[in-house]
Amino acid sequence: MTSSETTAGGIDPRPVVGRLPRYAAGKPPAAVEGLASYKLSSNENPLPPLPAVLEAIAQQTDFNRYPDPLSSRLRAALAEFLQVPAEDIVTGAGSLGALNQILAAFAGQNDDGKADEVIYAWRSFEAYPISVGLAGAESVRVPVTADGRHDLEAMAAAVSARTKVILLCTPNNPTGPALTTAETEAFIRTVPSSVVVVIDEAYQEFVRDTEAVDGIALYRKYPNVVVLRTFSKAHGLAGLRVGYSIANPALTQHLRVAATPFAVSQIAESAAIVSLQNFDQVVGRVQSLVDERVRVVGGLRDLGWAVPDAQGNFVWLDLGEASADFAEQAGARALSVRAFPGEGVRVSIGEQEANTRFLELCANYTKAPRGS
Structure with missing residues (x-):
């Protein structure tokens, strides 16, 4: 630790903090003269919110008041939209906030000093090890298969008496494949009913696999x-x-205790409700991105590149040691992508011009992904 990183008076964080990886958010693109810059590094939707949502945001004025801690209006709207009881829904600051509430309630360090275990595939969402560690639990990472899928058989074998939570990311971020109904249900039946199984569906609307x-x-x-x-x-x-999370009342009663008060602002609640009310327009926008994903994946495979099944709004390039170099070359073309050094590169589906420029880079890049 450098002198600039030390704290006044010798104050140190909990030991676990020093052992955790730091979340690396996708970087913005560098400016390159003559080129429009595009950010393909954070799996963001390149399209702005719907016009009706922007109007609802502009009309919000009650920021001198705290939001409803239960997000009652949003939960009622979601209950109708999803056909689930409102009491089964617990909101959070993004799905990551909702996940942190689950871990706070069900996994951590026990009174005997022993840590619970949380099982998840790896590589998967990079916030998982951070959230698990900060909760006081211990991560059990099970490597994904060569085609970027969860190895559910190995995950089932990893379950122990200390396992309290299992995280299933589908489609898996950053590799792309989605779990099927049959394999997921078979897996759940092998897991003790006392273990919480979290199905993380942040990209659910982009999935087109009929077996998902x-x-x-x-x-x-x-x-x-x-x-x-x-x-x-x-x-x-x-x-x-x-x-938000959706769970049975036996679980949500504990999640509400662990929930961060006022995590969802009134502006976020109103925007989400209006977006749900105009979901047909959301579907159209998502389909335009799925169409671009199909074009990008097809273009990569036409170039002879091996690409895992892509069911989210991103593609995975298993570039191994060439990952950092590829990201650097993308940056020189005013494209920011998300490199995982030594492993691979995740590229979000963005604007048409950005996707075309990405394919042009791949056409001229000499170090194709492993497996090509």
């Missing part, structure tokens, strides 16, 4: 299943931080 799992269908069937969803991606409300 529907977390809500499984929450209706299995009392230990919790579903995570968000307004950040399909609805284009990432900056407003509004997400």
Whole structure:
């Protein structure tokens, strides 16, 4: 630790903080003369919120008041939209905030000093190890398969008496494949009913695989299943931080205790409600991005590149040691992408021009992904 990183008076954080990775947000693109810059590094929706949503945001004025801590209006709207009881919904600051509430309630360090275990695939969402560690629990990472899928058999074998939570990210960020209904249900049946199974569906609206799992269908069937969803991606409300979990009352009663008060602002609640009311327009925008995803994946495969099944709003390039170099070359073309050094590169589906420029880079890049 450098002198600039030390704290006054020798104050140190909890030991776990020093062992955790730091979340690396996608960087904005560098300015390159003569080129429009595009950010393809954060899986953001490149389209702005719907006009009706922007109007609702502009009309909000009551910021001198605290928001409703239960997000009652939003929960009522979601209950009608999803056909689930409102009491089964707990809102949070994005799906990550909702996840942190789940971990705070069900996984951590126990009175005997032993840490619970949380199992998840790896590589998966990079916030998982941070959230698990800060909750006081211990991460159990199970490597994904060569084609970027969850190895559910290995995950089932990793379950121990200390396992309290399992995280299933579908589609998996950053690799792309979605879990199927059949494999997910078979997996849940092998897991003790005392283990909370979280189905993280941040990109659910982008999925087109007809065999893909529907977390809500499984929450209706299995009392230990919790579903995570968000307004950040399909609805284009990432900056407003509004997400939610869906679970049976036996679980939500504890999640409400762990929930961060006032996590969803009144502006975020109103925006999310209006976006739901205009969901047909959201669907149209999502489909335009799915069409671009199909074009990008097809273009990559036409170039001979091996690309895992892409069911989110991003593609994964298994570039290994060439990952940092590829990101640097993308930056020289005014494109920011998300490199995981030594592993691969995740590229978000963006504007048509950005996607075309990305394909042009790939056509001239000599170090194709592993498996090509």
